[in-house]
Amino acid sequence: MKISVIGTGSFGTSLAMVLSDNNHDVLMYGRNESVVNEINTDKTNKSFLRDIQLPSVITATSNLTEAALHCEMIVLAVPVKAIRSMSSNLHSILKENQKKILLVHVAKGLELNTHMCVSDIIADETSDETVSDICVLSGPSHAEEVARKSATTVSTASKSLENVETVQDVFMNKYFRVYRNDDMTGVEIGGALKNIIALAIGVLHGLQFGDNAKAAIITRGLQEIARLGTRMGANPLTFLGLTGMGDLIVTATSMHSRNYRCGIMLAEGKSVEEAQELMGMVVEGVNTTKAAYELSAKYEVEMPITKVLYQYLFQEISEDEAFYKLMMREKTGETDELKEVLEKQYKEWTRE
Template identity: 70%
Template sequence: MNISILGTGSFGTSLSMVLDDNGHSVMMYGRSNETVDEINTNHTNSRYLENIKINPSVKASTDFEEVVRHADIIVIAVPVKAVRAVSRELEKILLLQNRKVLIVHVAKGLELGTHLRVSEIINEEMSDQTASDICVLSGPSHAEEVALKSPTTVSTASIKNEGVKTIQDVFMNENFRVYVNEDLVGVEIGGALKNIIALAIGTLHGLGFGDNAKAATITRGLHEIARLGVKMGANPLTFLGLTGMGDLIVTATSEHSRNFRCGIMLAEGLTLPEAEEKMGMVVEGVNTTKAAYELSDQYGVEMPITKVLYQYLFHDISEQEAFSKLMQREKKSETDGLKDLLENQLKDWTRE
């Protein structure tokens, strides 16, 4: 198939190699002439994937219309803050071309202000005339390891549940396994909110906290993700899978994770703008922390780790104060809140 990837970042580039290996014709869109020229000439993308050779048959272009015209399937691989503008432009071009394509995105986060999931953003900007379905591809998948053909397993879900089988067929190979999941809300919420916990874990690591504190934060963080996700309509079982626990583990424990690395920088004394500038890439966990904090208030869901991280990032409370707020909360049962949500979900399933 003809597949276009919008974005020349690390994950978009690694996926171009998966798709090319699978025999598809792949074209990438990028805004930087320098990056596009490097991909076409040297078959590398040194800014995002050092020491990785890109398949020579993968092509790149700065001509958005040309890249869109090439595609039967379009992969949106840009930061969450750019998804709306890209989707709007994509809609215009596809209407002019009188064409419909299958959309799949790989962004993990929530839109500031609207708190929308990425598929919801795309759906607001694109019509049935241009998008046959809007899918997500998500799971524990560092771009660096995907590019090296390290075994990777992800999930796909969609709005109409029509395009997922195609996405599964197109992406899956001996090194890259794709499962179908019917829970679009859970897949996207898990992928977005794990960045918050990874940012918190990075901060703990930078402060010298040990494995006990990290394990507790990951575990309690999963509770927070599940509580909010279920309130928003997700299946609680999704958070025990690849896009819940799986993605949380890989993002909160690896030097490949930009959220983890950003947390370390903050603990070492860099300001948030300084850390983001040094990263040179978007740290999705920062904006997602703010959006999730506001969503927790909207849905009446207790999310203490998210709340404390929000205060740490945006209201300059100290590391010690943040730690004290978490450790000295009122006494609780470990299953408080989540138990009630699960019981209510089971009742809903029984009625259905």
């Protein structure tokens, strides 16, 4: 299949390598001419994947029209803040040339102000004339490990089983395994909200908190993700899978994780802007914290970790005050809230 990967960051590049290994005709698109030239000339992308040699057949372009018209499938691997404008640009090109593609996105976050999931943003800017379906590919998948062909397992979801199976066939190989999922909302919410918890864990690590505290935040954080996600229509069991618990574990425990590293830098006294500049990458957890905090108010869902991290990031409360707010919350039972979520889902299943 002819496939264009939009975005020359670490994950877009690693997925281009997977697709090339599967014998697809891969063209990458990037705005940075120097990165595009490096990919074409040296077959490397050292700014994002140091010490990785790209397959010789992968090529890149800085011409979006060329990338859009090259392919049958587009893999959209750009930050959430760029999804809307890129989707609009792709729609215009495809419509003008009467071309339709299958679109797979890999972004993990929520749009500020609208609070929309990525697939909804794309749908808002495209139409059935240009995009046959929107799929999401998500799960515990550090780009550095994917590029080194380390065993990785992810999930894909869309509204169409046929297209999910197509994505599964296109990406799956001996080191990159893809599972089907019919819960697109759950897959996207899990991938977005785990960045909040990873950011919080990074702050804890930077403040020299131990494994006990980290385990508590990961566990309670997963319940926050499930509560909001279920209220938004997701299947709660999705959050026990690859795009929930799996992605949360890998993002909250590894130095490969930009959200985890950003949290450490914040604890060291750096600003969000300074941390992102040092990494040279977008930290999705920052904007997603704000969006999720506002969503929790809209859906009347209690999310204490998200709330405290929001106050820490945007209202500049101290680390001591943030810790006190979490530890001295009103007494509650551990499984009370999760039980309510699962009972609601069980009633829906039995009613069907």
